[in-house]
Amino acid sequence: MTLEHKRTDFAEDFLFGVSTSAYQIEGHSFGGAGPTHWDTFAATPGNVVNAENGDVACDHYHRWAEDLDLVAKGNFDVYRFSASWARVMPDGRKVNPEGLDYYDRLIDGMLERGIKPALTLYHWELPAALSDLGGWRNREIASWFADYAETLMARIGDRVWSTATINEFWCVSWLSHFLGHHAPGLRDVRAAARAIHHVLLAHGTATQALRAQGVGNLGAVFNLEYSQPADDSAEAQAAAARYDAIYNEAFLGPVFKRAYPESLLEGLGNHLPNGWQNDMDVISEPVDWVGINYYTRKLIAQAPGPYPSLTEIDGPLPKTYMGWEIYPQGLESFLKRVAENFSGDLPLYVTENGMAAPDPLVDGAIDDQDRIAYFDAHLSSVRNAIAAGVPVKGYFAWSLLDNYEWAFGYDKRFGLVHVDFDNLERTPKASYHAFRDSLSRA
Ligand code: FCB
Numbered sequence: 001m002t003l004e005h006k007r008t009d010f011a012e013d014f015l016f017g018v019s020t021s022a023y024q025i026e027g028h029s030f031g032g033a034g035p036t037h038w039d040t041f042a043a044t045p046g047n048v049v050n051a052e053n054g055d056v057a058c059d060h061y062h063r064w065a066e067d068l069d070l071v072a073k074g075n076f077d078v079y080r081f082s083a084s085w086a087r088v089m090p091d092g093r094k095v096n097p098e099g100l101d102y103y104d105r106l107i108d109g110m111l112e113r114g115i116k117p118a119l120t121l122y123h124w125e126l127p128a129a130l131s132d133l134g135g136w137r138n139r140e141i142a143s144w145f146a147d148y149a150e151t152l153m154a155r156i157g158d159r160v161w162s163t164a165t166i167n168e169f170w171c172v173s174w175l176s177h178f179l180g181h182h183a184p185g186l187r188d189v190r191a192a193a194r195a196i197h198h199v200l201l202a203h204g205t206a207t208q209a210l211r212a213q214g215v216g217n218l219g220a221v222f223n224l225e226y227s228q229p230a231d232d233s234a235e236a237q238a239a240a241a242r243y244d245a246i247y248n249e250a251f252l253g254p255v256f257k258r259a260y261p262e263s264l265l266e267g268l269g270n271h272l273p274n275g276w277q278n279d280m281d282v283i284s285e286p287v288d289w290v291g292i293n294y295y296t297r298k299l300i301a302q303a304p305g306p307y308p309s310l311t312e313i314d315g316p317l318p319k320t321y322m323g324w325e326i327y328p329q330g331l332e333s334f335l336k337r338v339a340e341n342f343s344g345d346l347p348l349y350v351t352e353n354g355m356a357a358p359d360p361l362v363d364g365a366i367d368d369q370d371r372i373a374y375f376d377a378h379l380s381s382v383r384n385a386i387a388a389g390v391p392v393k394g395y396f397a398w399s400l401l402d403n404y405e406w407a408f409g410y411d412k413r414f415g416l417v418h419v420d421f422d423n424l425e426r427t428p429k430a431s432y433h434a435f436r437d438s439l440s441r442a
Pocket residue numbers: 021024167168171223293352398405406414
């Protein structure tokens with residue numbers, strides 16, 4: 001089976017891409033990369049399945065040429081990738097020339113193959129030395145991050161097509177400092193409130209610094225999750241609204257409207273850094289485009305206890321191997337809502353969308369028809385949004401390769417290309433072939 005959607009169903013300048021991130025594929029034991037808070041988190045029993053880490057991952061650090069060939073031969077226009085702060089600056093501040101050389105080669109490799117480089121500056125591998133100083137809890141991180149951004153872009157900024165500051169503000173802050181599921185694994189409401197504010201401040205500070213440096217096409221990537229009340233009660237509706245405020249509005253609000261949602265201020269106001277209001281000018285520095293990562297929806301109910309007093313309820317829809325319900329309508333709804341309420345005419349890109357599956361190799365092939373159907377359903381949502389006038393300009397699948405899926409280690413496979421983690425051999429799945437055929441310009 002191939003994709004129902006074809007390149008010709010979209011505007012001539014609509015861009016298709018594949019996404020990855022540095023720590024998930026590169027292999028952090030190579031090339032002078034420094035230790036990151038993910039290494040520490042993974043080394044603490046119970047945090048990551050099998051205590052796996054990104055030491056080798058997909059060995060993309062050595063196999064990048066083969067991987068970029070896969071992007072090009074898959075007929076993708078854009079490769080969305082991230083640079084590792086800890087590779088560029090192993091202790092968070094001092095430059096590792098080998099790291100800069102590596103990203104320089106990688107960018108040239110994309111350009112040689114006719115692929116647009118879509119860079120993300122931070123996709124989660126905070127240098128351990130900065131984590132020791134409080135990481136996202138420390139306000140200084142805004143200037144540390146801007147320094148890193150300027151240093152990297154002085155080397156490659158002339159050749160990247162687009163640059164995103166932060167990947168997924170919610171994961172950097174709430175998931176990592178309140179829920180404790182990602183590094184640094186804290187479960188502390190005050191730490192979470194500070195991380196929320198500082199990751200926004202870091203985004204704005206770096207955006208201003210890069211603008212001053214002459215870098216164009218700057219954006220940010222938000223992960224949006226559709227929340228619905230688990231039942232008709234007023235309590236469930238209020239809980240779902242609180243979830244939406246923490247997950248979605250907490251970040252879109254400050255960047256586009258200079259404001260945190262009211263319910264978030266009621267719950268977290270006491271824990272935000274003093275004088276946070278004065279940072280809104282920096283945080284709302286205009287961006288050129290908006291990235292949306294979308295995977296699923298959540299059913300939410302009221303729960304006893306302090307803010308946010310909510311709980312997730314198991315939903316009835318078909319689920320992926322992550323246990324995430326498949327709900328393509330949520331993507332259409334978010335594309336419309338972001339354009340209407342926040343970003344107006346700015347180009348929107350779906351910067352991540354995809355699903356995990358066990359994907360066993362059978363006779364040397366992976367027939368992932370469920371993934372093809374997932375992509376088709378979400379591409380329909382994108383088309384509906386475009387038909388309604390939303391300026392969606394691209395769609396990037398997560399992910400090129402099976403990779404290190406954070407706290408789930410190597411078990412949850414999201415790739416269009418299968419990776420055998422014993423010998424690191426790459427095998428394109430049926431979904432890869434489906435995209436290749438649908439995107440062909442021949
Ligand atoms: C997103 C992350 C990405 C990957 C996918 C499945 O939240 O940006 O690194 O883990 O989820």
